[in-house]
Each structure stands twice: as structure tokens, then as C-alpha cells.
Amino acid sequence: VVSDTLLPGEARQLGRRENHDTLAARNTRLTAGDPITVRVRRADGLAEFHVPYRKWMRVLDALNWIAENAASDLAYRWFCGSKMCGTCAVRVNGREVLACWEAVEPDMTIEPLRNLPVVRDLIVDRAPYERKVAELEPWLERPRPYESFPEPLSHRQMKNASKALDCIGCMCCYSACPVISLGNLTDFAGPAPIVQLGQTALDPRNDATKVARSLKLTGIFNCISCYKCEEVCPASIPIVSGVIEPLKAKAAALVPEMARHSMALRSIVATRGYVDPSALVLRLRGITALLDLPRALRLLVRRKIDPVKTFWKRKTPASDAAARYLGREHQP
Amino acid sequence: VKFAYYPGCSARSTCAELNEATHLVAARLGLDLLQLDSATCTGARELRAIDPVGFFTLNVRILALAEREGLPLMTICNTCTLNVLDAHAAFLDDPDLAATINARLAEEGLRYSGRTRISHFLWVLYEDIGEARLRMLVKRPLSGLTVAAFYGCHITRPPQRYKFVDSRNNLALERLAEILGCRPIDYSGRTECCGFHTAAHDERIAIKLTGEHIQSAKAKGATTMVTPCPLCHTVLDGFQREIERDVGKVLDMPVLHLPQLVGLALGLTPRQLRIDRHMVKFDPRATIG
Numbered sequence: 001v002v003s004d005t006l007l008p009g010e011a012r013q014l015g016r017r018e019n020h021d022t023l024a025a026r027n028t029r030l031t032a033g034d035p036i037t038v039r040v041r042r043a044d045g046l047a048e049f050h051v052p053y054r055k056w057m058r059v060l061d062a063l064n065w066i067a068e069n070a071a072s073d074l075a076y077r078w079f080c081g082s083k084m085c086g087t088c089a090v091r092v093n094g095r096e097v098l099a100c101w102e103a104v105e106p107d108m109t110i111e112p113l114r115n116l117p118v119v120r121d122l123i124v125d126r127a128p129y130e131r132k133v134a135e136l137e138p139w140l141e142r143p144r145p146y147e148s149f150p151e152p153l154s155h156r157q158m159k160n161a162s163k164a165l166d167c168i169g170c171m172c173c174y175s176a177c178p179v180i181s182l183g184n185l186t187d188f189a190g191p192a193p194i195v196q197l198g199q200t201a202l203d204p205r206n207d208a209t210k211v212a213r214s215l216k217l218t219g220i221f222n223c224i225s226c227y228k229c230e231e232v233c234p235a236s237i238p239i240v241s242g243v244i245e246p247l248k249a250k251a252a253a254l255v256p257e258m259a260r261h262s263m264a265l266r267s268i269v270a271t272r273g274y275v276d277p278s279a280l281v282l283r284l285r286g287i288t289a290l291l292d293l294p295r296a297l298r299l300l301v302r303r304k305i306d307p308v309k310t311f312w313k314r315k316t317p318a319s320d321a322a323a324r325y326l327g328r329e330h331q332p
Numbered sequence: 333v334k335f336a337y338y339p340g341c342s343a344r345s346t347c348a349e350l351n352e353a354t355h356l357v358a359a360r361l362g363l364d365l366l367q368l369d370s371a372t373c374t375g376a377r378e379l380r381a382i383d384p385v386g387f388f389t390l391n392v393r394i395l396a397l398a399e400r401e402g403l404p405l406m407t408i409c410n411t412c413t414l415n416v417l418d419a420h421a422a423f424l425d426d427p428d429l430a431a432t433i434n435a436r437l438a439e440e441g442l443r444y445s446g447r448t449r450i451s452h453f454l455w456v457l458y459e460d461i462g463e464a465r466l467r468m469l470v471k472r473p474l475s476g477l478t479v480a481a482f483y484g485c486h487i488t489r490p491p492q493r494y495k496f497v498d499s500r501n502n503l504a505l506e507r508l509a510e511i512l513g514c515r516p517i518d519y520s521g522r523t524e525c526c527g528f529h530t531a532a533h534d535e536r537i538a539i540k541l542t543g544e545h546i547q548s549a550k551a552k553g554a555t556t557m558v559t560p561c562p563l564c565h566t567v568l569d570g571f572q573r574e575i576e577r578d579v580g581k582v583l584d585m586p587v588l589h590l591p592q593l594v595g596l597a598l599g600l601t602p603r604q605l606r607i608d609r610h611m612v613k614f615d616p617r618a619t620i621g
Contacts, residue, residue: 004462004463004464004465005458005459005460005461005462005463006458006459006462007459008449008451008459010458010459011451011454011455011457011458011459011504012452012455012487012488012494012504013494013495013496014458014502014503014504014507015496015501015502015503015504016495016496016497016501018501018503019501019503021496021497021498021501022497023497094500095498095500178524178525178527178541179537182537182540182541185536185537185540186534186536186537221530221533222530222534222537223530224525224527224528224529224530224537224538224541225377225485225486225529226485226489226524226525227485227486227489227490227491228485228489228525230489230490230491230492231489231490231491231496231498231499236492238490238492240490241418241490244381245380245381245384248381248382249381249382249383249384252381252382259382260533261378261530261532261533262378262379262381262382263378263382265375265376265378265379265532266375266378266379266382266383266386269372269373269375269379269390273372273373274341274344274345274372274373275341275342275345275373275376276341276345277341277342277345277346277532277566278345280532281532284532284533285533295573295574298573298611299570299611302609302610302611303348303609304346304570304609304611305346306345309345316369316370317369317370318369318370318371318372320370321370321371321372321390321393321440322372322373322390324439324440325372325386325389325390325393325436326379326383326386326390330385330386332382332383332384332385332386
């Protein structure tokens with residue numbers, strides 16, 4: 001082993017230190033009195049300001065300084081200043097942050113959140129989100145009266161719902177979501193409304209019929225699992241793994257037709273041990289997959305598809321193992 | 333260095349060239365790979381959502397197979413990597429889950445104790461080969477290539493696995509491109525999503541998103557893209573004709589798997605690395621500056 005090798009685990013974080021992506025580095029980059037260049041996206045383009053750095057200065061402090069000293073008509077929202085109200089989210093250098101919880105950077109461009117209509121300067125209209133949340137009926141409806149008091153309810157049962165309850169509705173995730181950025185291309189409700197739904201839909205006391213009705217309106221299987229939402233969540237909610245995936249599991253149980261893709265993949269893995277992509281596509285799109293003949297031929301020429309493999313299932317050690325662990329007696 | 337090697341489904345079907353290239357390049361790098369043939373699919377995104385116990389069992393089984401050989405595990409697919417990393421973390425975090433899985437694995441005489449080191453090929457280059465040795469092994473610096481690195485998602489997010497405040501700070505691929513003699517570029521799609529995971533039921537998301545990434549790479553002067561993930565490759569390369577139709581432009585952007593880029597610099601030919609299996613043609617003359 002040559003001495004210049006990185007330690008195990010270091011390679012996956014290459015760039016963190018180099019690009020000063022750590023809290024320690026961020027806090028030592030500026031000293032009191034340093035000028036900060038702040039560009040704010042306003043109706044008529046980017047307005048540039050020079051703000052003197054004060055120790056522990058946050059993005060919100062910089063905005064307040066601008067409003068008090070340079071542009072009294074600057075429109076931005078904030079209320080609590082302490083990461084609780086969720087009103088001050090903006091994009092700083094392309095990343096969604098809470099203005100009240102983010103250290104300033106020496107050179108920063110502040111923009112309003114994406115995927116929501118801009119009202120003025122940094123203020124966005126939250127109406128699309130609020131309408132969607134209301135549509136999802138995010139409340140608890142009991143199918144039966146209380147059985148006893150206190151109700152038996154374990155931490156394990158509430159594990160995911162309690163994480164969703166940390167949501168402050170700041171819309172950072174909604175702004176970061178690439179599927180939402182495609183507009184009405186799909187029926188995906190977006191991370192923020194889904195987290196709001198998860199607060200009660202992942203509660204085991206909720207009425208299954210109502211949860212099923214809500215899930216049908218989420219388009220949840222159009223989540224591409226990119227984790228952009230988790231990356232920007234100021235409340236550190238594991239939005240994909242702790243909310244969207246458990247809700248997908250609920251959908252698979254309550255509204256199976258929503259989960260066709262997931263169930264087809266599971267059954268293919270269970271019988272073959274691995275995924276044959278052509279088998280999956282055929283299962284999901286049926287005969288229409290074959291209609292684009294030129295494309296199929298192109299793929300065939302490059303041997304990207306292999307009909308022999310697709311139609312002739314071979315028994316292998318992997319298929320044996322998959323049958324053992326995903327077979328009929330192990331249906332979720 | 334010896335590794336238990338897990339190629340995943342894509343590298344054994346749609347992207348079979350990746351598996352071939354990885355074996356060739358590993359041999360040149362002095363990596364000894366033991367391919368885990370009885371390993372199953374890690375469950376992609378679908379199994380982990382609808383059947384968590386099945387998902388954890390299949391993944392911990394892969395880790396147990398490597399542990400039985402006493403070897404670290406090398407992966408070449410982003411999603412597989414995150415799946416085994418997540419299963420490993422859940423196994424250590426939840427003793428009840430660990431006991432359940434080990435009880436099921438006992439049927440096969442397998443047992444996991446939580447010791448397998450998991451490494452993607454990209455990380456192996458830095459942690460097991462090392463930059464100095466890699467530089468020595470470069471026979472043909474790829475000075476003609478202006479490369480747009482496409483990380484994809486699961487090799488750099490979620491933050492609880494990789495600790496980035498902003499995954500766009502990841503530099504592993506750009507630094508590697510420099511070591512191999514190419515010129516890396518910065519563009520908006522670097523750590524964005526290709527949209528693969530919904531493509532089996534609806535390709536439109538993948539086509540729209542990836543169209544923007546390829547156009548951005550092209551606008552910044554990239555002549556080739558490189559990705560550490562066969563799923564991203566499937567969209568970037570395999571869907572490029574459909575993407576071109578959607579954006580109404582000829583893109584003609586060749587996309588290499590990471591081991592293929594390394595292999596070219598180590599002196600292997602495009603034919604040996606099976607670059608001819610890609611949908612978009614790669615011109616080998618482009619590698620010479």
C-alpha cells in the first residue's frame with residue numbers, strides 16, 4: 001500500500017474540506033468588518049449590495065442590514081429567527097437554506113425559492129403547497145372509538161411519523177425537488193405536502209380508508225429518490241427513507257395498483273434473483289413497449305437487450321437465494 | 333488487494349460492457365476480484381420501499397457473503413452502493429433487525445457480524461490504489477478529453493451517509509479526471525438526478541431532466557461524459573436518441589463508464605473496454621490532445 005492512499009471513508013467525502021464545506025471552515029472564513037458581496041434577485045434583476053461582516057452574521061442579518069441601510073423596499077419574510085416558523089427560506093448560491101440559520105458567505109447570491117410563484121423579491125406564494133396539503137386531508141381519523149386510555153402506542157410504531165412531525169413547512173424541499181420543477185408533467189405532490197401527510201398517515205391509529213384516499217392523490221411513485229429534499233431539509237428529516245418509502249409501503253398494501261412498478265420488480269427479483277430490465281419494462285408497459293420497433297432494434301444491435309435471457313429464466317444460486325427470502329411465505 | 337466484487341443487475345444485462353471493463357481494468361490495477369455470483373439484486377429503490385425486511389435480508393446477505401470470504405466489498409453502481417451502505421447502517425443500528433436477519437440467513441449457514449468494508453470502485457481508486465500509484469500506471473494521458481463528470485445521486489447523497497452539506501462540493505470524479513490527464517469542467521448537472529428510478533413506468537421525467545444535464549455539459553465544452561453508475565449511463569447514453577427528439581437538437585454526447593475512462597488512460601483500447609456497445613459512438617481519436 002502506497003502512503004498517499006486515503007483512509008477508508010475519506011474518498012466518498014472528497015471535496016468537503018477542499019471546498020470549505022464544513023462548519024469549522026465556514027466560521028473562520030470571515031472576520032468582523034470584512035465586506036460581503038450580496039446579490040439579491042429582485043423584479044428588475046440582481047441588485048448588488050456590500051454588507052459589513054459582523055461576528056456570527058446570518059443570511060437574515062445581512063438581509064436586515066440591507067433593508068435598514070440600502071434598500072428599505074426589499075421584500076423578504078421572517079418571523080421567529082430561530083428555525084421554528086419556516087418562513088425565511090431562500091436560495092443562497094443555488095442552495096435552499098433558512099436565512100435565520102445559515103452563516104453568510106463572502107460572496108452570495110440570494111434568490112427566492114423555486115417551483116412557487118414569486119410575489120415580490122424573495123417572497124413566494126405558498127398557495128399551491130397549501131392547496132395540495134388541504135387536499136391530502138392530513139389529519140387523524142379514527143376508525144374506532146378509543147379502546148383505552150392511555151392508548152397503547154410504541155416509539156417503534158411512531159418512528160417515522162414522529163420524524164415527519166419535525167417539519168416546519170419551510171418549502172426548502174419543495175424548491176429543491178427536480179420532479180416538481182418539471183411542472184405538471186406528473187401528478188407528484190412534492191416532498192413538502194407528502195411530509196405533511198406522513199405526520200398522520202404514518203400514525204398506526206389513522207383510518208386506512210382515509211389514508212388510501214389521500215395516498216391516491218400523492219403520485220408518490222413518481223419520486224425519483226434523488227435525495228435533493230433530504231439534503232436541504234433544515235429539520236434533517238429523512239424525507240425519502242423515513243417518509244416517502246414508508247408511505248410507498250402503505251400504498252402498496254392499501255392501493256396496490258399504485259405500486260405496480262415496485263411489485264413487478266419484487267416479483268422479478270424473487271424468481272430470477274436479479275432484475276432483467278426488459279422483463280420489467282414488458283411487465284409494466286405490456287405490448288406497447290414493443291411498438292417502438294426501431295428503438296428495440298437499436299438496443300438489440302448494441303446488445304442492450306437480450307430476448308433469450310428475458311424469456312428463458314435460468315435457475316441460478318442467486319435465484320435460489322431470492323426465492324428463499326422473497327418467496328411466497330415472505331410476502332410483506 | 334483482493335475484493336469481493338458485486339456487479340449488480342445493470343452491469344450484467346443492459347450495461348454488460350461495464351462488467352467486462354471492470355474486470356480488465358482491475359487486473360491492470362492489481363486488484364484481485366472475486367465476483368459474488370450467488371448474490372442477488374439489492375432491490376433497487378422498489379424493494380426497499382415495499383418490503384423492508386426482504387430488502388435488508390438480501391443486502392445483509394451480500395455483506396455476509398463478503399465477510400465469509402474475509403474480503404472488503406467492491407461495488408460499481410451508485411444505487412447498489414447506497415443500498416448496502418444503508419443495510420449495513422440499519423444492521424448496526426437495530427439489534428432486533430440484525431437478529432431477525434441473521435436468523436433467516438442461518439438457513440444458508442450465513443451470518444453477518446457487521447464488519448464488511450463497502451467501497452465503490454471510485455473510492456477504491458483513492459483508498460486502495462492511491463493517487464501516486466495511479467499516476468504511475470497512466471500510460472496514455474487522455475489530454476484530448478474535456479470531461480463532464482456525472483455523479484448521479486446515490487454516491488453523494490443522502491447527507492447522513494456522505495456528510496456533505498452541499499453534495500455539489502464533491503470533487504472525487506474531477507480530481508480523478510485530472511489524474512488521468514483529462515480536463516474536467518464544471519456544469520449544472522454534475523450531482524443532479526438522471527431520473528432512472530421511475531423510467532421503467534414513465535420515461536418522461538428521465539428524458540426531461542437528463543436532457544438539461546447533457547445540454548449543460550455540452551454548453552460548457554464537454555466532449556465526453558463519465559459516470560460511476562450504470563443506471564445513470566442507461567439514461568445518459570441509452571435514452572439519448574429520445575432526449576434528442578425531446579429537445580429538438582443533436583447532442584451526440586458519448587458517455588463512458590468510470591472504469592472505461594480509467595482503462596483508456598491505462599492503455600486499454602476502446603474495443604477491449606467494449607465502448608462499442610454504447611448507443612452513442614465514442615471516437616477514440618478524441619482522447620489524443
